[in-house]
Amino acid sequence: MSSILLVTSSPRGAASHSTRVATELAQKLQAKTPGAKIVTHDLANNPLPHIDADYATGIYTPVESRSVRQQNVVGVSDSVVDELLAADAVVIATGMINFNISSTLKAWIDHIARAGRTFSYGAEGPKGLVTGKKVYLVIASGGVYSSGPAAVFDHATPYLKAALGFLGMTDVEVVRVEGVAMGPEAEAKAISSALEYTSDLALAA
Template identity: 70%
Template sequence: MSVLLVTSSPRGAASHSTRIATEFAHKLVAAYPAATLVVRDLVANPLPHIDTDYATGIYTPAEARTKRQAEVVGVSDAVLDELFAADTVILATGFINFNISSTLKSWVDHVARSGKTFAYGENGPKGLVTGKKVYIVLASGGIYSEGAAVQMDHAIPYLRSVLGFIGMTDVEVVRIEGVGMGPDAVTAALAKATAKVDALVASSVHTAIAA
C-alpha cells in the first residue's frame, strides 16, 4: 500500500484534522508491512494559486513554455505524480467558512487537469484517477452532518463532486464535529473520530485479506 496524506489546516499542532489524519495514516502504514507514506503539508509548503502562467502553461507544449510556465506546471506535475502513485489518499482539512481550506482548494486546482486526470469524449467527461481509496478528515466547530446546519456544509459535497469527476468515487468521511462547543465536546469528537479511524483500518485489512 502507498498512502498519500495531504494536510491543510493553518492551526499547526492545534489542528484536530491534521492530528486525526496523521494518526490514521500511520495506523494504515503499520497495518501493512510494506506500506509507504508520502506527506504533503500544504501549510508548510503551500501550492501556488493558479495564475496566468499556470492557465496558459498547461496548454503549451513543454518545449515552448516560458521559465515561469515551466516552474508552475512542474509543481502541478509533481503533485499529480504523488496522486497517481498512491493507492490510498487521506485529505485533511478544517471547516473554514463552510468549505475546505484555500490551501486544499489549490491542491484540487493542481490535480484537476484536462488530459491528465479527466478527459472529454463522446459520452462526456471521464475521470482518469481510478482504483484509489479516499478518506476525508474534516474538523468543524459545529455539527454539520445532521440537523439544521447540514445545508451549510459545502466541504464534503464539493470534495465528493470534484474527486468523483476525476475518477475517485470510493470516498469515506471521518468527521471531528463540535470542537467549538467546549472541552467535553472536543474530547467526545476526538474519541468518536478515533473509533471510526480504527474501524476503517480494520475494515481495510479485512478487505485486503479477503482479496
C-alpha cells in the first residue's frame, strides 16, 4: 500500500495556509492511488524535543550501552525516521518565519538526519540513504520570494532543499502560498494559485 507522510508545522491551526494547501495536496495524491494512506505528523501539536547532550552522544553510543535517557531521546528520532522511511511520498508544510522554516520543522529535520540511517559517510563523501521518494514543500509567506527583491531573503526553500537533498530526497516540488500579508485580494489569489498548482502536481504524480 502506498503511503503519504504529511508533516505540518504551523501553530495557526485552521487559519494556516500551509497546512490547508498541504493537506489538500496530500488528499489529491491519495485520490490518485487507490488504497493509499495518509500518515499525518502535526509538529505544532506534537512537537519534537530540541536535540540535546543525551541525543548528541546517544546516537553514537551502541544501543545496548545507552542510558535510559539516551534510549528515550534516540527512540524519538528512530520513530520519526521509521515514519519517513515508510513513506512513498512526503508533503511538508511550513510558514515562513523570520525568513526561514518554523522551529518545530527544524527540530524534525534534526531528528531525521541520522548517520547510518538516513545518510552515510564514506571515502567518497556523504551519501543520502532516503531515496526514491517524491517530496512536496508547501511554504506560506507574508511576502513574495519567488522573484523580486525579497528573493534573497528566502532561506526556507534553499535550506529545505539542501537538507533533504543531503539525505537523498532530491525529487522536490515547491508550492508557494506567497504574498498572504499583502491584502485580502493578494491573499485569496495566493491560496487559489497554490491550490490550482497542487491539482497539476497531483495529475502529474
